[in-house]
Amino acid sequence: MTAIETVVDRSVTEALETMMLIRTFEEKSAALRAANLSPNMCTSVGQEASAAGVIKNLREDDLILTNHRSAGHLLARGAEPGRIFAEIMGKSTGYCKGKSGSLHISVKELGVVLTSTIVGGELSLAPGVGLSLSMSKSDAIAVVFFGDGAATEGIFHESLNLAAVWNLPVLYVCENNQWQAYVHRKETMLADHVSEFARAYGVPSKTVDGNDVEVVLDAARNAVDYVRTMRKPYLLETYTYRVRGHMEPDDQAYVDKEELASWKRRDPISLIQSRLQRDGELTQDEIDVMWQRVQQRVEDAAQFALDSPYPGFDEMTTDVYA
Amino acid sequence: MRTITADEAITEALVEEMRRDSRVIAFGEGTATKGYKLVEEFGAARVRNTPLAEGIIAGTAAGAAATGLRPVIDLLFAPFLTFAMDEIVNSAGKLRFLSGGQFSFPLVTVARTGGGWAVGAQHNHNNESWFVSSPGLKVVMPSTPADFKGLLKSAIRDENPVVFFADIGLLFVPGEVPDGDHVVPIGKADVKREGSDITLISYAKTVQKCLEAANVLQENGVSAEVIDLRSLKPLDEATLLASVQKTGRAIVVHEAAGPCGVGAEVAAIIAEKAFGALKAPVVRLTGPDAPAAASFPLEAAYAPQADAIVAAATRSLSRA
Ligand SMILES: Cc1ncc(C[n+]2csc(CCOP(=O)(O)OP(=O)(O)O)c2C)c(N)n1
Ligand SMILES: [Mg+2]
Numbered sequence: 001m002t003a004i005e006t007v008v009d010r011s012v013t014e015a016l017e018t019m020m021l022i023r024t025f026e027e028k029s030a031a032l033r034a035a036n037l038s039p040n041m042c043t044s045v046g047q048e049a050s051a052a053g054v055i056k057n058l059r060e061d062d063l064i065l066t067n068h069r070s071a072g073h074l075l076a077r078g079a080e081p082g083r084i085f086a087e088i089m090g091k092s093t094g095y096c097k098g099k100s101g102s103l104h105i106s107v108k109e110l111g112v113v114l115t116s117t118i119v120g121g122e123l124s125l126a127p128g129v130g131l132s133l134s135m136s137k138s139d140a141i142a143v144v145f146f147g148d149g150a151a152t153e154g155i156f157h158e159s160l161n162l163a164a165v166w167n168l169p170v171l172y173v174c175e176n177n178q179w180q181a182y183v184h185r186k187e188t189m190l191a192d193h194v195s196e197f198a199r200a201y202g203v204p205s206k207t208v209d210g211n212d213v214e215v216v217l218d219a220a221r222n223a224v225d226y227v228r229t230m231r232k233p234y235l236l237e238t239y240t241y242r243v244r245g246h247m248e249p250d251d252q253a254y255v256d257k258e259e260l261a262s263w264k265r266r267d268p269i270s271l272i273q274s275r276l277q278r279d280g281e282l283t284q285d286e287i288d289v290m291w292q293r294v295q296q297r298v299e300d301a302a303q304f305a306l307d308s309p310y311p312g313f314d315e316m317t318t319d320v321y322a
Numbered sequence: 323m324r325t326i327t328a329d330e331a332i333t334e335a336l337v338e339e340m341r342r343d344s345r346v347i348a349f350g351e352g353t354a355t356k357g358y359k360l361v362e363e364f365g366a367a368r369v370r371n372t373p374l375a376e377g378i379i380a381g382t383a384a385g386a387a388a389t390g391l392r393p394v395i396d397l398l399f400a401p402f403l404t405f406a407m408d409e410i411v412n413s414a415g416k417l418r419f420l421s422g423g424q425f426s427f428p429l430v431t432v433a434r435t436g437g438g439w440a441v442g443a444q445h446n447h448n449n450e451s452w453f454v455s456s457p458g459l460k461v462v463m464p465s466t467p468a469d470f471k472g473l474l475k476s477a478i479r480d481e482n483p484v485v486f487f488a489d490i491g492l493l494f495v496p497g498e499v500p501d502g503d504h505v506v507p508i509g510k511a512d513v514k515r516e517g518s519d520i521t522l523i524s525y526a527k528t529v530q531k532c533l534e535a536a537n538v539l540q541e542n543g544v545s546a547e548v549i550d551l552r553s554l555k556p557l558d559e560a561t562l563l564a565s566v567q568k569t570g571r572a573i574v575v576h577e578a579a580g581p582c583g584v585g586a587e588v589a590a591i592i593a594e595k596a597f598g599a600l601k602a603p604v605v606r607l608t609g610p611d612a613p614a615a616a617s618f619p620l621e622a623a624y625a626p627q628a629d630a631i632v633a634a635a636t637r638s639l640s641r642a
Contacts, residue, residue, distance in 0.1 A: 128385020
């Protein structure tokens with residue numbers, strides 16, 4: 001095996017562990033909600049390869065914008081699961097002192113700069129972050145995660161067009177998970193792929209299998225390189241599926257059972273796990289150890305959040321004005 | 323002192339602040355075209371034309387502000403702010419709080435409104451109170467070229483998002499502006515004229531109407547105090563209340579429509595905090611609850627006039 005292959009392999013294994021962490025975190029979060037220990041929240045179960053594959057390709061000084069379905073992005077970026085749980089629960093140890101809750105978590109120290117739960121809000125903010133970077137000396141880039149639903153908002157089109165005409169270093173990542181809350185994507189857009197819109201704005205784009213983390217890692221590496229060197233936007237669409245409901249709790253009675261089952265058969269974690277096993281990169285024992293490690297971490301994190309205090313009532317009116 | 327228009331004062335303030343701080347940038351629909359001299363001095367990166375898309379202009383300003391720049395955006399006319407509400411209200415106004423104070427949004431949005439150009443209700447809508455009731459924003463609306471300049475400079479230096487309303491009717495009226503670095507603090511009202519019998523509270527073009535009314539009242543032996551709020555949020559409660567404590571009577575005058583307007587807020591503050599001093603009910607004189615007509619005479623009549631202010635003051639003073 002050559003040295004380069006070793007590096008690639010390690011990044012895939014690392015990505016797998018990140019995906020395991022996201023899955024375990026999200027399922028715990030849903031369980032905490034079901035037990036009335038945590039408020040409603042949106043999970044990214046089934047979409048882990050997109051978060052892990054894209055964010056593994058970023059540098060520390062790159063900046064991220066995200067939306068209501070952000071825990072995967074935060075965890076892939078290295079956020080502490082305990083502080084995310086705490087934020088979801090509205091505890092003072094959360095990244096935003098409990099003032100955000102699950103829907104607009106940002107973590108300045110990790111470069112997760114802005115998060116909006118207004119669908120498309122993150123898209124409206126992204127060119128400005130790109131502008132700050134383009135006017136600085138650095139070659140860092142901005143990455144904005146958004147859903148297929150956000151692509152039906154007018155602001156998506158305004159954002160892409162401005163980033164194109166101003167040559168802004170913004171990587172647009174559309175996580176096309178086939179759902180827009182309780183409405184299936186097929187009801188709201190004729191095109192199957194959001195990437196097709198980009199062409200009209202002169203922005204290069206690509207749709208990839210968002211459930212195959214190796215494919216995402218590769219595509220994102222190329223996309224990141226393009227944005228970093230060309231100082232221009234790029235749109236990467238990770239085609240995937242929202243396996244749980246829109247917001248916990250959700251009985252998914254409105255979901256086509258066949259469609260859900262077929263996507264579950266392409267579970268992104270099982271997919272890469274069995275491939276790495278088949279190729280002799282990982283043994284079942286090693287995989288078990290990885291699961292145990294993330295489970296322990298998530299259990300400890302949940303306990304940390306449950307044990308954390310709520311913010312004082314004075315926090316109701318602090319941080320409003322600078 | 324020099325005599326310049328409010329429109330020139332806006333440009334002067336911008337130029338001076340861009341010289342002072344390289345993080346200040348300006349963009350909007352035609353900003354670089356109209357501001358070609360700024361492009362010459364500061365370069366095309368700092369002075370930009372944008373696509374015709376107010377949402378993304380404001381969103382880009384918010385994103386840039388959160389990551390180190392200090393944008394000044396020109397959204398042209400206040401009704402166009404509807405296209406930028408999410409970015410100004412939900413992002414710039416709320417994300418500081420929602421992030422637990424991790425981010426600040428030092429950006430200025432300039433929008434023109436008010437009668438003067440016969441442009442009709444989709445270019446002329448005094449919607450400043452929408453922003454006053456949105457947390458995290460500051461709102462200013464000056465009445466003199468000196469205040470246009472000084473408040474815009476303060477707005478650009480402020481760490482918070484500021485919405486800067488420019489009254490169309492005042493843009494080309496000349497006035498004296500002090501030389502040098504003329505800065506007017508946000509949140510400080512201006513007592514335009516001292517008086518002891520009644521307080522006339524206003525902002526933007528109706529400040530002049532109040533001053534005219536005060537002259538007429540003086541002839542009738544009534545001493546009216548005139549306060550120009552200048553800053554609608556934060557509101558200078560101390561100056562307002564001190565005046566009403568002295569006069570016991572107040573009339574609030576503005577061009578914007580009455581319901582939930584700035585006048586309602588001012589009246590409520592006076593009722594809550596200076597009730598004991600009041601000798602008569604606080605009166606609001608506002609534009610009607612109707613879109614502004616384009617027709618010149620109707621547009622001009624939309625804002626309260628001096629004679630209506632005199633009449634209201636006279637009624638107020640007739641109460642024992
Ligand atoms: C402006 C706005 N409209 C509606 C909503 C309610 N809402 C929250 S998430 C969501 C679906 C978004 O779909 P998509 O962009 O595909 O993201 P996903 O949830 O699938 O990750 C909706 C309709 C909202 N938060 N903001
Ligand atoms: Mg979706």
